[in-house]
Amino acid sequence: MSDHESGSDEPGLGLDLPAQPLEKSAAASPYRVLARKYRPQSFAELIGQDAMVRTLGNAIASGRIAHAFLLTGVRGVGKTSTARLVAKALNCIGPDGRGGPTIDPCGVCEPCVAIAEGRHIDVTEMDAASHTGVDDVREIIEAVRYSAVSARFKIYIIDEVHMLSKNAFNALLKTLEEPPAHVKFLFATTEVNKVPVTVLSRCQRFDLRRIPADALAAHFARIAEIEQVEIEPEALAVIARAAEGSARDGLSLLDQAIAHGSGEVTAVAVREMLGLADRGRIRRLLSVLLSGDGAATLAELDEAQALGVEPATLLRGLLDQLHSASRTKAGAARDIMASEEERALNEQLASTLGWSALHRLWQMLLKGLSDVALAPDPNEAAAMVLLRIVHAADLPDPAALLTRLQSGGEGSAPASVSTRAPSPTAPPRMEAASPPAAAPAPAPEPATPSAPAGFAQLVDLLETRGKALRAVQLRNQVGLIRYAPGELALKPLQPLGAGFARELEADLRGVLGQPWQVVLGDGSAEPSLQQQDKMAEERDREAILREPTVAAVLSAYPNATLESVTRKDSNHA
Known part of the structure; x- marks a missing residue:
């Protein structure tokens, strides 16, 4: 189950030599892994x-x-x-x-x-x-x-x-x-x-696919039986998970576990061997972080540094713990590699922390991990990352802050702490405060009952009558010079083709049942309907940003942005 073996003393062109015959006695042959x-x-x-x-x-x-x-x-x-x-x-x-x-x-x-x-x-x-x-x-x-x-x-x-x-x-x-x-x-x-x-x-x-963990565990159990080694089923499962689909890696870990346990392998010993047992420090650090105790957090960090634990390792451990808690909250299967203490903590975090808090903590730690990697002094960077999280623990989440602002509550979060933008969902009254869409130019003459009142309504009518491509051209590629029942003067803003006017006259006659005259000119014209929609959206955006509630949110969260504006009287955002 190997793709490359090294360390063989036997001559030959390849280094990946097969196992020697089993007939040789153990006393005459060196130990083979x-x-x-x-x-x-x-x-x-x-x-x-x-x-x-x-x-x-x-x-x-x-x-x-x-x-x-x-x-x-x-x-x-x-x-x-x-x-x-x-x-x-x-x-x-x-x-x-x-x-x-x-x-x-x-x-x-x-x-x-x-x-x-x-x-x-x-x-x-x-x-x-x-x-x-x-x-x-x-x-x-x-x-x-x-x-x-x-x-x-x-x-x-x-x-x-x-x-x-x-x-x-x-x-x-x-x-x-x-x-x-x-x-x-x-x-x-x-x-x-x-x-x-x-x-x-x-x-x-x-x-060749990664070997499933259950297949590896069964394989290792057979080998342990042949080797006459007592090994707990949970220890086999931990080794199989740690092997990450590689039979050779798993057998190497099994070899190490047998030597570590002197012939008897337990799950506790395997976790200790793999470095999974020293998670108590991570659990304590996460607990003081969530409690908002800055002094205790720094004390835990100083103790870890005195023992030689790398700051990046600490942050990765915290990320791993949050990931496990998120999986537990989502109802995923229990992690066999986790100890009972870790599982209990996962259950506690899953029940006490909401999804927004878990995601916010994950993002802050992930950003902090990159800061530690780039900082001249990783220990100082780690301390600042943890203090940032301690300070953020006292802050309300964006939804709670928005509720407080809407209800007239006083105070807001400091603008320099939050690293996550609030939800772009606007309060209900924002929609009512949005200015109406820019109306198209009024018709110079009264419209007959059979003709739409304006150019924009004419385009909408063509779209609803199966002329969608023609409607797109009229909305995006022309500006209106003059509109009257039976007469349409347009300014091309993009190339339209030699037969555009004749084809549009035929479409209008077919939809409205009366002859139309379409003229393409180069005079003064309104912006295209698409451009008018964009200008109206920009006006709506500016009006929303002037809303007191929105201004308060943006002051508290300077990295937040207004992603889009949806107008009630338009299908365009």
């Missing part, structure tokens, strides 16, 4: 990649075997292990020596054993992280011309293929597109975005 000892030796042992195994099995059974495979995914999900299993599957000859390619290699024939031990002459592994140049690839290009010595296919496994240089990739392209029938390429990478698309297009790609 669990991540190497329990690497899968068959597709049945490869956990969490059922879709890929099924696709490969169908391809092998039908004989539709690609000449190049690209295996991608995060660390430790089984890319290199899968490549070796594919090499076994393609070269297995069965116990009787007469078998063909199979998704279930026997593991006992000479090709299977030799590939498992990393000594098969026709299966070459190359670590692209240390063999990046074109000369390394040229050796492969020259070797593919020769048939396999003893295997059915000559197979090249290139690990971390994205590390190859541009020239190396270019040298490989032609051979990769049209390799001899006896050659297969297997590429593994954690950063597929760095692989040129010209290479990607020549490979059959498999994305």
Whole structure:
């Protein structure tokens, strides 16, 4: 389940060598870590990649075997292990020596054993992280011309293929597109975005997924049973969560936990090992923050600094605690990595803090984390961030402040403290105070009953009668010179086309049932209806900003802005 192993003392082109045969006695062999000892030796042992195994099995059974495979995914999900299993599957000859390619290699024939031990002459592994140049690839290009010595296919496994240089990739392209029938390429990478698309297009790609935590926990439980280690189910769950979908990372943590617990692994010990146990300091700091006690907050910060805790680590811990409390408030499943004390605090915070308070605290801490990273003295920056939160704890939230202002309450929050703009929802009376929309120019002559009273009503009528595109042109691209029943003079503000006037006359005749004369001129004209709406909106905005309640809110929250204005007599904001 590894995509890259290092630290091997054995010679060879690749560093990712398979586990040695288990027949060697423990006394004669050095200790092998669990991540190497329990690497899968068959597709049945490869956990969490059922879709890929099924696709490969169908391809092998039908004989539709690609000449190049690209295996991608995060660390430790089984890319290199899968490549070796594919090499076994393609070269297995069965116990009787007469078998063909199979998704279930026997593991006992000479090709299977030799590939498992990393000594098969026709299966070459190359670590692209240390063999990046074109000369390394040229050796492969020259070797593919020769048939396999003893295997059915000559197979090249290139690990971390994205590390190859541009020239190396270019040298490989032609051979990769049209390799001899006896050659297969297997590429593994954690950063597929760095692989040129010209290479990607020549490979059959498999994305190996992160292994689910429950599958990892079950896998680790089986290994612990084989190793005769007593381990609590909750400890297995914590290790599986900490592995973040990587079997190799999880096995390394399990190895460490076994050593840490001297053969007996508990959830408490695992949390302590992972640094999850020292959350008491975070809980105490968050409690004094929410209480608004500045002296106690600084005392907690000074104590943490004396113990060598980084300020950024403290803020990240507070952010994590708030995130856990928010998940609890939203009804998410309990976090298995949290202790009972943390779960109790999450329940308390979820019940006592509203969503606005949680979000405001999150934003202030997140901003503070960037301040700590940029400040010359991170400790001083952390102290100022926490004092800012202590001071903000006494402030009403924007909704409460707005209610106080509307009811005639006195006082407002200091303008320099809030970092979050209030809700842009305007009080009900703002709408009534908005000035009416600018009226279009009055008709120079009385309108007949069959014609709209003004140009704006005429445009609305065309829109409601299925002439939406024509209405958009009249609203946005022309200015009104003169309007009368049966007569329309317009000034083009944008190019309209040679037949615009004739087409508009036809549309008006079809909608109103009477002939119309449309004239395009260059005289003095009103702004377009769109421009009139914008000017009316700006007047509305200025009127709203002069409202005493709004002015008080903006004084208390200088970073707040009026996002939009909606007029009751218009569909436009």
